[in-house]
Amino acid sequence: MSEIITLANQKGGCGKTSTAAALYSGLTLRGFKVLGLDLDPQANFSFIMQAGSNSADIVDVLAGNADISEAVEHTARGDFIAASKKLSAVDVLITGTERASLLKRALKPVAGVYDFVIIDTPPDLGTITINALVASTGVIIPTFAEIFSVQGVLNLFDMVKNIQTALNSDLINRGILITRHRSRVRVQRETAAAIKQVADRAGVKVFSLPIRDSVIITEGASLQRDVFSYQPKSKVALDYAAFVDELLKDLSL
Template sequence: MPRPARVLALANQKGGVAKTTTTLNLGVALKDLGARVLAVDLDPQSNLSMSQGIDVEDLGRGMYHVLTGAASITEILQVREIDVAPAGIELAGAELALSAMIGRERALERALRPVRELYDYILLDTPPSLGLLTINAMVAADGVIVPVQCEYLSLRGLAQLRETLRQVRENLNPDVDIVGILPTMYDGRTIHGREAVALLEENFGDRVYRTRVGKTIRFAEAPVQGQSVIRYDPSSQAARWYRALAREVAAGPAGVALPGGAREAAA
């Protein structure tokens, strides 16, 4: 029997920390390691979908329809660099629609059941909030990866995320926890950047990935072309960062056994 996919939510209630960039590029890099990858767009801004060249204005059905039971996730999948379950602006109404449903926190978990054995990784791109869409992601997930901007004020928001995760563990999903912290927008030339990473390591230990994702214009250019940075500029430093992250994820506690010993190669 095939092993169900490892479901990883990428979450941080603060916007602009590279959640979508990380979801897409980690997914593409994992695929390059031999994994079967699905990325699920749970953000009404639809940036993940647009970053793969999907026309969200003419989408038809998307994750809103999946979460509300009007469509199966298999009906909306689009094959791009990786498989994508896209979202349109109507997803902004999902929290209101779900609020009247019994078991509303488990809508995504139920929706993913038909595809969990078709993939090695399912990556959930969440909105910049701790609302019902993010709660659904945490309930459906085996673990949470938290991209964190290397600034002091960004680090303070982690306490709220940890409290939300604690409540989800107590009431809905006892197994979910933070499996990785990814420092983003890192500038090792500054004392502030180095101190921010030191503070993360002090609080989260080896759950902080060794990979540090810095700043580069490539992250703004690639989505305009509907591509990951790995495909847009394969030799760039940006692509190397996410390949390194994929190797860490594949070799670590969030990893799965990949074809041809790819996980061992990642280690």
């Protein structure tokens, strides 16, 4: 069975996509067979992965009009299902009582094929993010250490709990990853500590090493590169490598 990991946070700009790309690449480099899935209509993950010429659309797959294998693109960097602009209209396009479980159903045929499925989500907690969480075995919450993130993280904890109770008992909250961190800025250190406190109280871990703030991430993205394919020896790549290793250790892999 695949580990299906969703990156989620209703805030934009907190590092979901950069982390999805780093995780995809880091796992691939370690020899795992990985499928990437971009569920954000903004298609940033697809852009970084140079993907987007898949023949079937993920929304057609969710609607039951195409098989998932038709949507998988075999790119030079691995297998990928690119985003679709139709994702922004998913609430209109897809209705019915089973609508929270459509992705879970769609992923069934590939569940044994890949070691990992890495899912990037839009900056909200709507139908698409719910589908991702219902289909997943794990969720990772990238967050920026600023004061407004704390409440957002708490809301997301609640949502994950509700999904665990009502829709997907297999879902494990794999933890918070602090991103874009500037350890020399006192307020960021304090906020990171506050996030750790609320996470501890909720029984959720925070990954040991934050991902530092580095222009390499933004430069890489503009060149359609994840951190490992752009600057594998940079400090921020080492931060991401430590994160991937810690996740694998937590998964006993």
